[in-house]
Amino acid sequence: MTDTDTPTDRTDDEQRRIVRERYADIATDSGGCCDPEPDDSDGCCDGTDGTAGDADATARELGYADDEVDAVAGDANLGLGCGNPQAIADLDPGEAVLDLGSGAGFDCFLAADAVGPEGRVVGVDMTPDMVEKARENAGANDAANVEFRLGEIEHLPVPDASVDVVISNCVVNLSPDKPQVFREAFRALRPGGRLAIADVVQTAPFPPDVTRDPDSLSACVAGAATVDALERMLAEAGFEAVDIAPKDDSERFIREWADDYDPSDYLVSAIIEARKPE
Template sequence: MTQVNNDQIRQNVRIRYEEVALQNEQTTSCCSPNKLGSESPAAISAKMGYSSEELNAVPDGANLGLGCGNPQAIAGLQPGETVLDLGSGGGFDCFLAARQVGTTGKVIGVDMTPAMISKARQNAENASVSNVEFRLGEIEHLPVADQTVDVIISNCVINLSPNKVQVFHDAFRVLRSSGRLAISDIVTTAELPEPIKNDLKDLYTGCISGASSISELTQMLEQNGFVDIQIEPKEESKSFIRDWVPGGNIDDYIVSAVIQAVKP
């Protein structure tokens, strides 16, 4: 894929999520090019594995109904840790992580969409959350210093990157030794049909066309130095994935997965 195509993909993604950030009522899943009717963000997130307690714990406006899983469930966050969220959106996962790491810990959210950063910062201010910081930047080139992060989380965002190898390269850079990845994302379970692969707008920004296979992701992680790699598909996610493209049988090709790895 050429640099021009990469830049166009990033621009398509940025435009899409700017629209999401500016909406008063979110009635679409990030991972869907189609409307999901009147489902609330809370109802969408409950399907992804978030508890009622988690859904009620975040500031109003932080949960935009984005994602394809719950990275909090696998992150094993501890008090005092520094957490980095790749593609932090309105700050939903950041605010949940902030509760777990406590006042001695810190959470950094990175997003390339200015409207999302503004929204997340306003959410933090409204809720008087002081151990969360939101930074504008691309996940391929993180605005984070070397070896300063204990845990990287992400929720259905890395599939949106046109250069996933660089994402994992920079993730490795910012992690401390023994730092870990705890990611929910989309993986392919079968070869995507050409019309889906070639849709670099709706289906790419809808977390479908940019998905990689488990073997491809494993290779990317290995070549960037990660060990203890575990990628676990979640078959139950097909129950909501099939709604992303009604009638398109998209669940025959993709599934949500838990992705974990460690920096030696």
């Protein structure tokens, strides 16, 4: 067994189904995962210090600035994620951006503002209800330079060498084939393009009951890989200048992701950066 294996008999298709069903439920719930009385919503945004039920407060806790939270109209902010990829992407006007697991579009709309009308943003999500919600939010945000496509992040519906930056927020851990995700990101990037994502990394072995629990998987816990494993995957995909920086202060929100155990005993949020060679 490697440091990315889990002791389950779950197939890749079953894992994708579990994740898709959870996020379809979030997309079709008007309160999102931050509804004041969520239905089995542990692991997405319970918040701390009185922020439960407040997606804006959750976003601020994850590292979004007030002006970023206020800039996006509609219900694009579902309070999901484990960091702020915008803070590390360093986007320039005119760039093309690809968001892996774009959800209701929050990060896409922030990226669209950063790259301006001469740039473009493509969001990819495998959940039809999320794509539909994101497209509705595009209208609310007058985001003519944003497009949302239905697809799996292991099989991105974009041409080779078509984007400058790949971003993602706490989604790669949900994939049953992370090496393929990074190979696809590498393929989509232009030479010299960069990867800038926020995700969770495993810091200690999960107990068997956590790895076997479908809710732990879809709540961004059981699918996390170690830093060493992620570094190896990125290097094997062809990336250089790989840098994975854990954020110790993420314990304060990760511990709220489950009721019957403390996920921060096994996880930490991290900033993951890499570059495609020129």
